[in-house]
Amino acid sequence: MAKHSIVVLGAGVSGLTSALLLSQNPDNEVTVIAKHMPGDVDIEYCSPWAGANYLPFSAKDSKTSQCRNKDGNTTIGKWTTELTKPDPWYRDVVPNFANIPSDRLDPGVDNANTFTSVCINAAIYLPWLVSQCLKAGVVFRRTIVQHVTEAADFSPFSSRKANLVINCTGLSSLKLGGVQDKTLHAARGQIVVVRNHQAAMHMISGVDDSNEESTYTMTRPAGGGTILGGSYQMDNWDSQPDPNLAVRIMKRCIELCPGLVTPGQGIEGLSIVRHGVGLRPLREDGPRVDVEKIGGVWVVHNYGHGGYGYQTSYGCAETVVELAGRVLTGKKGSREQPHL
Ligand SMILES: Cc1cc2nc3c(=O)[nH]c(=O)nc-3n(C[C@H](O)[C@H](O)[C@H](O)COP(=O)(O)OP(=O)(O)OC[C@H]3O[C@@H](n4cnc5c(N)ncnc54)[C@H](O)[C@@H]3O)c2cc1C
The missing domain is CATH 3.30.9.10 (D-Amino Acid Oxidase, subunit A, domain 2)
Known part of the structure; x- marks a missing residue:
């Protein structure tokens, strides 16, 4: 049976966690494409700047x-x-x-x-996520796309388009073609x-x-x-x-x-x-974790996590896996975004 080809757009904590959880399913072949990767320092790349702690807003102590x-x-x-x-x-x-x-x-x-509470060292954690993804067979590629549907062309696993794109572009979803979410x-x-x-x-x-x-x-x-x-x-x-x-x-x-x-x-x-x-x-309405078809391409969104993207990374990525499963098994249908 042909495997499911999934392209994750974005290599911040949202994209990398989504890719890692998606790669745990042997039926998935996952590619991460991004303008910025761990190690980069850029104002368009939020994840390296985070503390990052769990603060329902911590050191391992108190x-x-x-x-x-x-x-x-x-x-x-x-x-x-x-x-x-x-x-x-x-x-x-x-x-x-x-x-x-x-x-x-x-x-x-x-x-x-x-x-x-806990505090993560983002400078170590992000490369660790990459290493875990590589271990699971995820392919990484640097590129810039203008429109979210272009991401589907970057599957190295087949000559056809990817079955699914996961949009984890953070604040860039404000301007990204096909998304342009003005509430960011x-x-x-x-x-x-x-x-x-x-x-x-x-x-x-x-x-x-x-x-x-x-x-x-x-x-x-x-x-x-x-x-x-x-x-x-x-x-x-x-x-x-x-x-x-x-x-x-x-x-x-x-x-x-x-x-x-x-x-x-x-x-x-x-x-x-x-x-x-x-x-x-x-x-404005909290993170967007939902699914839609854009220009013939199925897209699961996972962006807009404000000042708590690390805290919510696993929960949101679990929802991404659930939504991806629905699309890939044919049980499509949009899901209300979880209240986070
Ligand atoms: C000062 C500060 C402190 C923080 N402290 C905490 C904290 O203590 N705890 C916590 O949980 N959170 C904290 N946060 C919030 C957290 O950092 C963010 O919520 C999180 O990093 C967002 O991650 P992301 O993966 O969604 O986006 P990003 O990290 O911005 O990643 C976006 C990715 O998409 C790629 N991309 C975008 N557009 C394109 C395109 N067109 N083509 C190709 N690639 C593209 C980028 O290159 C990048 O790889 C803090 C943030 C700041 C600024």
Whole structure:
């Protein structure tokens, strides 16, 4: 029986996880094509910029989040609404959840909690995903397509078009021919990577200087450095780090997390690895994971994961496998996108 030829368009965390899970089925022959691959540093490639932690918004140790009621209507306040609720949904999901007693809260903080979470070193994880795909027989090819249906021409396994394309182009789905999803927005995130070590991760619901700037720290495992953040600047496509914002980020992170530097030191106590900017692929109605036929080609979409593409990568890729199975076995039909 002829195998199913599947082309995954995109090699960020969404594309690579989709390719890996699809490749577990021996009936599938999977190709990944992309403009950018792990190792590249580019403003059009979001995945290398992520922390990346699980934060229902963490170090292998613990994570604390603090809320100030006055941040409720700011961009950052809305972004962290679920995370900073006094009695959040995830309290029974994460290990060691505890509310911090009110007499231990910093001045101006209305509630705070702590829990155990995880942090991934994206610089190691993305190449690891590639290696697992290669082990499973996935073929990789660098190319740029203008229209999503062009991806179907890149199956090396047969002289005909691929049976299915998986669209994992992130923010580029805003302009990609055949998709052009106008509900996508860039949510600009500026970070500073430092050598200073901080075992616990921290985040607070807002800052006083701006409603699109935030304060968080996370130390990547395996020598990945500590990420100091950050910002959530809507429809801001500036790829260059803003030096003034960088100074504000460093000052605020030391204020939130004094253990980052030797007592008495300011930002001079930080050993900077690099400054960075990434554009989160934010979609108004949440991630799109569904199927449609475009110009005679079946396409499963998996894009628009905003600031949580690592957290949702396995769940969304599992849905991709399910949708691909329906198309490839003839039980087609669009599926409502999952509420994520
Ligand atoms: C500062 C920052 C911090 C973050 N922190 C976290 C975190 O702690 N936890 C978390 O879960 N998430 C985090 N995120 C979000 C996460 O990084 C993204 O949701 C995720 O990386 C999106 O991955 P993706 O694969 O969908 O898109 P991308 O990584 O952007 O990949 C898109 C792929 O499509 C390819 N492509 C696009 N157009 C074309 C074309 N026309 N032809 C060929 N190839 C094309 C690109 O080359 C690339 O390979 C963070 C993001 C930022 C910016």
